[in-house]
Amino acid sequence: MAGATVTDYISFKTFCSMSAAGDSHAQGLLPLMGRYGGLVRTGAVILIFTGIIMVTINNSLWDEIWFKIKLALAILLVLNGVFIGNSLGMKFRKMASGNFIPGGQERHISMQLNRFYLAQLTLFILIIFVSIVRPGKK
Structure with a gap:
């Protein structure tokens, strides 16, 4: 999911910089970019499924504060992707499939999408950090 x-x-x-430079090959990235959502959704299902299995196998895991923090971060990650990432991604692809000129509305959506990606990556880093440090581990 993180990858x-x-x-x-x-x-x-890359698409944004190629478009800003007027490179007509930028449009070739759109079909590729549209496929990443499926990989991320598959990763989210695996993440949730493995979390459920971990709790099932090790009942005491639910008592660990680090696991609850990690679970909360994972839920935020999924919700951010579903409610913010999906709509921004759809707007961006619709806008980019036309004559994409970075400025005005395009710039606004690009900036929002950039913030979305940075939030997702920050959540991934926090999940990894909590998994390694395990605060409050018994």
Whole structure:
């Protein structure tokens, strides 16, 4: 899930810089960018499924504060993707499939999408950090 998000972010930034430079090849990235959502959704399902299995196998895991923090961060990650990322991604792809000129409305959506990606990546880093440090581990 994190890898697909990083790849999607890099593709997004590449598309924006190529479009700003007037490179007509930028449109070739759009079909590729549209496929990352499926990978991220698959990763989210695996993340949730493995969390459920971990709690099922090890009942005492639910008593661990670090696991609750990690679970809350994972839920934020999924909700951010579903409610913010989906709508921004759809707007961006619709806008970008036309004559994309970075400025005005395009710039506003690009900035929002950039903030979305940075929030997602920050949540991933926090999840990894909590998993490693395990605050309050018994």
